[in-house]
Amino acid sequence: MATTDAGFEAGFKARLHWSADTDAQVEQRVAEILAEVERRGDAAVLAYTARFDGLQAASLQELELTQAELEAAFDGLPAAQRQALQQAAARVRTYHEAQKKAAGESWSYRDADGTLLGQKVTPLDRVGIYVPGGKAAYPSSVLMNAIPAHVAGVAEIIMVVPTPARWDGVTPSARGEKNPLVLAAAHVAGVTRAFTIGGAQAVAALAYGTQTVPRVDKITGPGNAYVASAKRRVFGRVGIDMIAGPSEILVLADGSTPADWVAMDLFSQAEHDELAQSILLCPDAAYIDRVQAEIDRLLPQMPRAGIIAKSLTGRGALIHTRSMEEACEISNRIAPEHLEIASTEPHRWEPLLRHAGAIFLGGYTSESLGDYCAGPNHVLPTSSTARFSSPLGVYDFQKRSSIIEVSEQGAQVLGEIASVLAHGEGLQAHARAAEMRLRR
Template sequence: PAQVAGVQEIIMVVPTPDGLRNPLVLAAAAVAGVHRVFTVGGAQAVAALAYGTATIPRVDKITGPGNAYVASAKKRVFGQVGIDMIAGPSEILVIADGTTPPDWVAMDLFSQAEHDELAQSILLSPDAAYLDAVRASMERLLPEMPRAAVIRASLQGRGALIHTRSMEEACEISNRIAPEHLEISATEPQRWEPLLRHAGAIFMGAYTSESLGDYCAGPNHVLPTSGTARFSSPLGVYDFQKRSSLIEVSAEGAQGLGRIAAELAYGEGLQAHARAAEMRLKA
């Protein structure tokens, strides 16, 4: 989006665990048109971008997700720089009609739980037997996951399998949660999509796994979290654009607008405002 918007210089910061630079990340940066990359991450990277250092330039806007420390840092520097959103721990909500293989849905829930112990993974379905099948799949598949400890802690703390009265009720609950990632794992996802008002990204159908959106499905994947999808949108071109208001009033136009402005200004007790408008009135 920054390239499309015409941003003149795009700077990326990226952590390097164990001092190793990930060639895939650098390749992606090159494809995306990043101009400069700095190997620093976390809250300290946010501070460096906001205030500048001897080696890292100060920027105008900071975008992108991160852990709780990054989110807190972005909140603190807002005003010094612009930010896109306060992106919290990752979330997934799956609405399932019971037709998708349980292993698929179990792994979709794992895909967010493995991010962070604070990640949220929720399944809503009107099919109680299907919920039991997904739970059984989770119990069977979890031991083989490399990040099993993180997944288990996340699911125990912020995971839920919820039996709803109907698919309609599942959509109502989803709107209240306003999840970052919302999968409609159903044979007719187009039937339910019109009922869904709040979500960062909506994945339609059993074959549209959230992980595809993470890496290659197309739309930007910096998404609102923690219920902010009620009033926020995914990162896009508009986040890298700004607008200025242009006002030009003719001598004739100033006669009508000046009287209105003066009357309102006197009502507010702002005499200089009123007189500035009145000076342009013709006698």
């Protein structure tokens, strides 16, 4: 499609549309699960784990992974995987340590009359991280959720990860399928405790606490529709990071990056699921044709070709723009999760871009590097929420308290101001509290 097409606006809006609402059955089922876990604790979690994951356990302690198990999983990995995990973790840790230094420290100052004003930054006491399991395993999600919490100073990091039983057609396995990379990542990232539970029941256990699972202050990490619904419902009892939508990539290209590189970058998000979104914006029509040719050539080679094809057909787009400036304007309307500037002049265009979860500068900066090991967090706002929200970071695992210490001299100035405003609001006790500190 092209921005000059008569029907561009309608087609463009249709491609962007996605709703975070889940169907009524999911919402009702999640509400029931949350209520049961809040009421019955461990017993409810065990029942739902047996029902949904096929794991039979006499107690929730049986579903807890020990530190020895996490360490053994790490030790049992091939050397290349151990090294890759450690290198990725080191880069993620270094980035978030710099983030904490820049935006996560307490500060204060005294004004001219000696009044002390400032902000005290303290870590959350305990957080829960949800790691998807079942169809896929995401050790990178463990690093991206646990490491910033650890850097922030969180004392306890509780991980939940579903490990559905493997069925042989008759009976399920006793403990389910535990991915060694996920367990090893938990060891590397400093997870305090880990449980092989998932779904809405795991979110409920973290939010309300059970006899075995401690109640947390905040829950982070992605999951399916049941997990997203549960996180939405427990918000207020605990904090949450965000309600994540389908993954997205937007590539702004000037035609200088090899077309097969861009095609594969579009695939990198499309392979997540059929609702993922991959969009190319480019002012060079011939280059768009070359990217389309590479898509056609490379797609049959991809193991997840079916998913990629449905994603590109249903929600993807190759858009011919009038200019790179117009491409930047459209990008700001989309506010994508991942934004690649595939250009020889990425720093020329970056100042024009206001809304994105993460911005990848230059042809060599593939989005996939950000997913695993570049350093910045890969938990990013989706579905245009980058207009008002930010990547997961150290600041998500901290809270801020205002510090105020008014001097006697300062009370004379502030008291008069407060008195006038309080009387104006009709709050006489507020006014008198300030006036009592005035020297008469």
